[in-house]
Amino acid sequence: MADVDQVRPRQAASPSMTARQRLALGLLLSAGFTLAVDFSILNVALPGIGADVGLPLDGLQWVATAFALCAAGFTLLFGRLADMFGRRRLFLAGMALLGVASAAGGLATSPAALVGARAAQGLATAAVTPAALALLTTSFPEGPHRDRALGLNGALMAAGFTAGAILGGVLTDLLSWRWAFFVNVPVAAAVVAIAPAVLAPDRLGRRPRLDVPGAVTVTAGLLAVVYGLTAAGDTSWGDPRTVAALAAGGVLLAAFWVIESQVAAPLVPVTVLRRPGVRWGNVAGLTAFATETSLVFLLTLYLQKVLGYSPLVAGLSFTVLGAGTVLGGIAGPKVIGRIGGRSAMVAGFAVQAAATLTLVRLGPEPSWTALLLVATFAGGVANLVAIVGFMVTATSGLPDREQGLATGLATMSQQVGITMGIPIMSAVVTARVHGLGGQGPGAVLGGITTAIVVNAAVCAAMAIVAAVFPRREALTQVPPAAPPGT
Template identity: 70%
Template sequence: MTVLADRPRSDRMTSAQRLVLVLLLGSQFMLAVDFSILNVALPVIGSGLGFALAELQWVATAFALAAAGFTLLFGRIADLFGRRRLFLIGMALLGVSSLAGGLATSPGLLLVARVAQGLATAIVTPAGLALLTTSFPEGPLRAKALGLNGALMSAGFTSGAVLGGLLTELLSWRWAFFVNVPVALAVLLAAPAVLKESRPAERPRMDLPGAAAVTAGLLALVFGLTRAGEHGFADALGLGALAAGAALLIAFWYVERRAAAPLVPVTILARPNVTWGNLAGLIAFATETSLVFLMTLYLQKVLGYSALATGLAFGVLGLGTVLGGVLAPRVIGRLGTGRALAAGFGLQAVATASLALLGTGPGWIWLLLAATFAGGIGNMVAIVGFMVTATSGLPDSEQGLATGLATMTQQVGITMGIPVMSAVATAAMGTVLQGVIVAVLVNAALTFAGALIPRKRSAMSN
């Protein structure tokens, strides 16, 4: 097997590793921005292309379905056919689909472009993360690389709202698509000179039954969660999709136990670091992205902020995540991965719980800014701890699979957090503020449960 760069024995990066890091971090940041850049622009897009109000959520859902449903499959394909090759294919698809989205003249064309963007994300994200982890050995260098990657990705989620608001207000919503095109082109031109191919020496057969079961199961799960967030968890179609998704994922487990060349070897799923690490990642992404949704409701419906002002307020959260990503490797080096994970979740839980004190006066914005800044730091420490945990102890030949699992966890967490918290807020909503506060307390409780995962993992390992 070839590797991407000579691995130094010291804790200092080589110049080749720095180039790899810059290229991959830039692409991952762009993918994170894509997830949220259109949220602020949805009403304008609806008016411009003739979307009905009830159809607007499909602009986000079409992206999320493809990104979450196909991530694990493409992570494994990257292991089998070459990570750099898949990375380049995904970046090309992202550039073309972004151009098509910016030029779209009807709702149907825009939704096709969003599905293609989601597929590109499902290709590029696990391939890029696998290239990142195989470029740096386990230890401080990999923790530092994953910390920077996590910080930029989380910052991308929050800055996407700011960038989307600015582009929509100053230019047009179409520039939320067009902005990807030159970045994708630059990555495609630079990647062949910076990245070296990496693939197993022997290519096993593709597990088609397993791929079909897990992809269909994840698509049904994401659709069911999105439907439940829109119509409530009593909706028959949403419940049916959730039940079908659960049944398909259970079937996937049994298929993998008997497959000669499984898509996800059961031995990997049975490893405590993979299982508990991905559970921690699910909580980390579900709680923080849904908190952004809850605070959007608070800022716009209670304090009366505009969409652009709301996006700018989340810039403070973005700063917290960047700082958390920078600090995470040091925290992990000093406390160890498990304790760092618990500390990150603990800080996030306390910061989130403090938001239950929010009131209707304009002065409460300062509590929101302070709490989201501190919570962003804690959340990013937890995310880096999750990535280090979920990708450690595995050979390079399985890094695409491990990062595919981690990326799938990320996408499902992002997708499921908002509908769950939306349903909680709606059920408790005497007033908007009351519903938000109840959902914030549930969010904090889930985050606190995440802080207990390292103890559970230790107990399982003993």
């Protein structure tokens, strides 16, 4: 039986993309890569940033939290606004905001200015990412060209997260942490200058009213959930702030679901969320980003706390992972062309689980770095195959007018996954280290290997879920055959 995601109109084979399509693809990929780099480029520079602008140690987390809150909290709203007011328009506005915010961050001399600039970068990310994805999906009809575009986009997004850690270390060591902000300014200026000539103008039909109650509840709910997750990573899962934020987020998101089932023009039509491809595709996307970014966190702890490597050397160790993600993004569309998006997700998660599980053998000697490099390369390839499968599955079978919504959901899954993976794995490490009764390299290694087992188990569970549930739901939704003679 064919995969459920293969039952969709496919683009007829064509020799190649048009010149305009290639230019648009290059522009959108450049913007996406830049935004992905921003997720991690400041991580290794945080101590120096705090010393320069007077941010105390316990306040450094706000440099990352302000970005994550805005990037994840507003992405679904901006995805729908792109459908309503124009994807190109929102894309250009977001890139302009990114340039201004990055310049302000590089020039910041106070904690308020720095955190404010980082929050503005997060808002720019929330606006640009779903708009850019929607421009990709509407520029290429469903089929090989769209699959290839989404594959390259996924590869560069994942590689950008890794490249950010490397680039941040290099810029901080050779120049200054301020260049981690300034590097965005020429990219944003170039994109804003070139985009109007490359991207097709927005063609807007009848503009529906904005679902204000839905927009308020989903944005506030996502903000609360992301804040709760980051608070858990900074303190503990039992901290009152964490519990209160996660509880409030759950209530607000439940209220959002009730609102969407009742209003005439919902922000997210319930019928879209009921599609197996959209629902399970986004679950897979959240899992893919949560597991891989949290694995980078675990291996950073291993390289620095167990092997004693410097932040720069630890960052450079992930270049092999970056190469694997790029290869996976290139191979992903070919895998999908052969076995379908759902099967690609299943295979990707299964191989990622196996590659991750081998890392439990890591030991306290530098010679184990070879295993780390091989396993992260294989896992990176598999993770990107799963991510491309998720992107294709979650955006297929929908009309162009809903592509901003679909890509907003996909972007939200991606960014919430990036946010939630690290605090969850950090909690596993901390609990195991305390259980071992020490803080030395041996106890830290024990905590890391325990978290690696959990990470691999999550990947394996997602492979099983992706294999079973989307097909089962699709089969139950097949309409009955028409009576004879009708």
